[in-house]
Amino acid sequence: MSMPINDSLAQRARRAGPAPAAMAVLLLAAAILVAHFQAPAGACDPGSSSSKLPFALTDATAVSAGDTAYIFGGSQTTSEGATVLSSAILSFDRTSSNVSQLSAGLPLAVKAARSFWDGQSAWIFSGVNKTATPLDYLVKFTPPDKVEYWEHFFPYGLKGCSVAWTGRYAYLFGNCVCTSSPGTRQNVIMFDPATPNATVIPNVIPVELAGSSAVWDGKAVYLFAGRTPLANGTADLDCIMKFDPAARTCVRMNATFPSTRYSTGAILNDGKASVFGGDNSKGQLDEVWTYDIGSDRLALSDKRLSTPMSSSSYAIIGDTLYIFAAKTSGGPTDSVETVTFKAKGAAGPAGQPVNLAGLALVVIVVVAMASISLYARRKDARRREMNKNGGSHGHGNRGRGLRGRA
Amino acid sequence: MGTGDAGCGEGHKPPLAGIRETVVALASGLTSGLLIVAIFPGKALSTLMHQVLGLPGPGAGTGLVVGPYIMMVTFITFIFRRRRLVPFITASTAGISQALGSIYLGPGVLTAPAALPAIFCSLAAAAAVELVLGIARGLEDRWAFIAAALCGNLMLLGTYWMAVFPAIGRSVIWADAALIASLSAAMAVLLGVLPALMYMRLTMRRAGNG
Numbered sequence: 001m002s003m004p005i006n007d008s009l010a011q012r013a014r015r016a017g018p019a020p021a022a023m024a025v026l027l028l029a030a031a032i033l034v035a036h037f038q039a040p041a042g043a044c045d046p047g048s049s050s051s052k053l054p055f056a057l058t059d060a061t062a063v064s065a066g067d068t069a070y071i072f073g074g075s076q077t078t079s080e081g082a083t084v085l086s087s088a089i090l091s092f093d094r095t096s097s098n099v100s101q102l103s104a105g106l107p108l109a110v111k112a113a114r115s116f117w118d119g120q121s122a123w124i125f126s127g128v129n130k131t132a133t134p135l136d137y138l139v140k141f142t143p144p145d146k147v148e149y150w151e152h153f154f155p156y157g158l159k160g161c162s163v164a165w166t167g168r169y170a171y172l173f174g175n176c177v178c179t180s181s182p183g184t185r186q187n188v189i190m191f192d193p194a195t196p197n198a199t200v201i202p203n204v205i206p207v208e209l210a211g212s213s214a215v216w217d218g219k220a221v222y223l224f225a226g227r228t229p230l231a232n233g234t235a236d237l238d239c240i241m242k243f244d245p246a247a248r249t250c251v252r253m254n255a256t257f258p259s260t261r262y263s264t265g266a267i268l269n270d271g272k273a274s275v276f277g278g279d280n281s282k283g284q285l286d287e288v289w290t291y292d293i294g295s296d297r298l299a300l301s302d303k304r305l306s307t308p309m310s311s312s313s314y315a316i317i318g319d320t321l322y323i324f325a326a327k328t329s330g331g332p333t334d335s336v337e338t339v340t341f342k343a344k345g346a347a348g349p350a351g352q353p354v355n356l357a358g359l360a361l362v363v364i365v366v367v368a369m370a371s372i373s374l375y376a377r378r379k380d381a382r383r384r385e386m387n388k389n390g391g392s393h394g395h396g397n398r399g400r401g402l403r404g405r406a
Numbered sequence: 407m408g409t410g411d412a413g414c415g416e417g418h419k420p421p422l423a424g425i426r427e428t429v430v431a432l433a434s435g436l437t438s439g440l441l442i443v444a445i446f447p448g449k450a451l452s453t454l455m456h457q458v459l460g461l462p463g464p465g466a467g468t469g470l471v472v473g474p475y476i477m478m479v480t481f482i483t484f485i486f487r488r489r490r491l492v493p494f495i496t497a498s499t500a501g502i503s504q505a506l507g508s509i510y511l512g513p514g515v516l517t518a519p520a521a522l523p524a525i526f527c528s529l530a531a532a533a534a535v536e537l538v539l540g541i542a543r544g545l546e547d548r549w550a551f552i553a554a555a556l557c558g559n560l561m562l563l564g565t566y567w568m569a570v571f572p573a574i575g576r577s578v579i580w581a582d583a584a585l586i587a588s589l590s591a592a593m594a595v596l597l598g599v600l601p602a603l604m605y606m607r608l609t610m611r612r613a614g615n616g
Contacts, residue, residue, distance in 0.1 A: 254517050254573075258463040259456045281457070297572060300579055357583035358567030365534060365561045372553050373541040380544025 051097045051336040053090060055079070057325035058332035060086070061124065063117035064315035065143065067094045071313055071324050072124050072141070073110040077332050085109035085130055089141065092324070092336070094317045099336070104145035108137060112312065114158075114172070116165040118193050123170065125191075126158035134159035134180055138196065154198050156184055162214040164221040168192075171221055171245065174209030177229045185209050185229070188243065188250070204250045205241065211262035212237075215273045217293050220244050222253075224275045224291070227262040236260035236280055240291065240298070255298040261285060263310040267321055269341045274301075274321070276339065277309045283329055284308035288339065306337060423489035431483055431492045435499025438479040442472060443507035443514075452515045461589075462582035464571045465563055467515070469590030473531070473559035476500045477598030480535055480558070481551050485606045494536035497558065501528025505570075516570065523569035531562035547606065551599045559594035560587060 053071075060074030069092040076086040087106040092099045106124065113127035124139040134157030138150040160176035172189040175181040185208035188201040205223075212226030221243040227236050238257040243250040264278035264285075273291040277284065286308040288301040309326035316322075323337035423431065446454070446467075455466040480497040505524035508514035516524065535558035542550035563586070567578050578586070 254519055256515070258452070282460075300582075357578050357580055358564045358569075361560055361564030361583070361587055362530075362568065365557050365564060368553075369534065369538055369541070369557050372538055372557075376542045376544040376550075378544075383544060 051092065051099055053099050053324065053334040053336070054101055056332040056334045057086065058311075058327045059111040059127075060313040060325040061113045061115040061127075062313035062315045062322075062324055063115050063122045064317050065117050065122070067317060068092065068143075069094070069315035069317060069322055069324070070122055070141065070143070071099075072115055072122070072139075073106055073113050073127065074313065074325050075111045075332065083332075085111050090324075092315075092322065094320075094322075102145060104141070104147050106139055106141075107147065107149040108135075108139075110135065110137075112159055114161060114163045114312070116163050116170050118165065118170075121193075123191075123193055123196075125154065126161055126163075126172070128159050133157060134176055134178060140193075140196075150196075153196075154189065155200055157181070158189075160210040160227075161189075162212040162223060162226075164214040164216040166216050166221075166245065169245070171214075171243065173212060173214055173221070173223055173243070174205060174226065177208075177210045177227055177234050188248075190245075201248055204243070204248060206250060206252060207237070207239075209237075212241075213264045213266035213275065215266045215268040217268055217271070217273070222266075222273055222291065222293065223250075224266050224273070225257055225261045225264055225278065236262050253296050255291065255296050257289065257298065263312065265311055265314045265323065267314070267316045269316065269319070269321075274339075274341065276321070277305055277311060277323070277326070279310045279327075284310050284327065305339070309333075309337065311337075420488050420490055423487070423491045423495065427487045427489040427492050428495060430487050431495035432499050434479060434483040435496040435501075436503050438475070439500040439503030440507050442475055442504055443511055446471075448514055462585060463578070464515075465567055465578055465583075465586050466589075468566050469559060469563040469586050470593045471597075472501075472504060473562045473590060474555070474593045474597035476504070476531070476562070477535070477555040477558055477594055478601050480532075481555070481599065481602030482605050484539065485602060485609065490540065491536065493539050493554070494532045497532035497535050498528050501531060501562065504528075520570045520573040523573050524566075527562055527565035527570055530565045531558045534558045534561040548599070548603055551602055552595055555594040555598040556591055559590055559598060563587060563590050 056077035057071075057074040060071050062069050062071045071090040071092065073088070074086045076084050076088070078084060087109040089102045089105055090099055091102055108129060110127040110129060113124050115122055115124045121140050121142040124141065125135075125137065127135055129135060136152050136154040136157045138153035140148040156175075157180055158172065158175055159178065159181075161172045161174050163173070164171050170191040170193065172191060175184040175187070177185070186203045186205040188204045190199045190201060191197070192199075208228045209223070210227045210229075212223045214221050214223050223241040223243065225237045225239065227234050238260045240253040240255050240257075241250050242253055259280060261278040261280045264275050266273055266275045271293065273293060275289040275291060277286070279285070286305040288304060289298055290301055291298050305323075307328055309323065309328045311323050311326035313325045314321060314323040319341045321339040321341070323339070326333055326335075326337060451467040451471060452463070455461045455470065456463055459466075461470075476497055479500055480493050483496040484493050502525050505516060505528060506521060509516045509518060509521055509524070535554045538554040538557045539550055542553055545553070567583070571578070
């Protein structure tokens, strides 16, 4: 069978037979069929604010109170370069982007504390003093300057726990990987600020947990990554866990991070959790992940933090996340990182952008297969024609075709 | 046995796989699929890709190791038994057994919700390999294998991105996708085709000596 070189594409395809075209169409249809297995994509716009803290700081904690964020304690780097624990309370005003130190301060200098805002007051707890001992204190700060203090409030010292405020109770998860805290890292503490009172719910978390982050979605608390002790060290985690306060159960979700991490930050925005930054064995991370709670899907945002960092002091005001006192590869920083969340355009049936990268690759492969089909058949036909004409013009049958050996 | 036992002339389709060829393809796919699960138990492959080599994800393990490995096994089995559907049976069995093995034999990266999509992806990749080997009758073996390896491996990677990773809550971003796809294409040729061509040359030499 001869095949004119200047055939039209349609003629060539017709001559190639229906099988390749049918298979290509089937594969493409199958690809489109699976497109409803779609992944969420993050939507955020990171950057650095022009605001500066009065000093370089790390390991602080922050709460959001309307248009203001309050930043508590931390490890402060002085103008002489020395590092001291801070008892300062800083106030960040979003409208003026101004950061100021309040006259009121914490009754103790503390770093790695945790806090939440109950609508009227900030509650600060957990962390270590200069002897690196996990602390059992409780501080209540009511703006502008009222500070209340309970020296031994919690049943044991806390550090590295995560906290989620449900509107009625705050839940504290895990404890640090340190010598004073065995037997407490699988506990959840239910804290009632109205009383105030703390109740330990023992052995709820399926792993010994430290350094996680948490969000409350109105029904359950979601815990992101963290760190767990081993017999001879520690292991970072890649898992997401769900704590149900009503059932008092904590289970692992299917979604996992592609790599382990701890000390991430997490906030809830528009029904999704955004998990950002953190540490792993290689240092700080600049990733921003979006966790779709409804579909249990985790997606890496195409935007990243302006620099790899981990921070436990952040606050979401409006649709903007402010990250204070981050730890970076360059040490503590006085800069304020901002991440603005906004809705993204095209969305699939599940309300999430289509995973176009996978779809595009499949389409490219199908097109490539169709091209190979046309090329191979054309070459085969030319060779047959040469053989038929008794030709041996160098490019004839070399006896090495896939079906060519008898 | 070995290369060239199909007994078909230039440009003609080889016969369909019979019972013996089907059993060989199934055994080859099943053994090789479970073997790679044993070689990389649990999250070992993910750790190697992301933590040791620092590659982005998801899909690096699939595109750089699992896919090319399946291609290699498929081509070697096809060289051993040149029958139609042998590549499809081998590749799909290997892909399915690898995916299900990693899900159910150990706490791997994939979890139960990914099982069904993984089966589909393995079938799609196997169909791509079978199709390309079928339509590339006019090409020399090496080019047919290269084309089939590229199409099969990238089909596996693309469908994994579309169906499998979203089922376990992961997705890929464009920048990472380009890098992973490029490396996967290179590995498909290096790991998938070169060993098969070496095996073919070896068997041809033996046949020549015999």
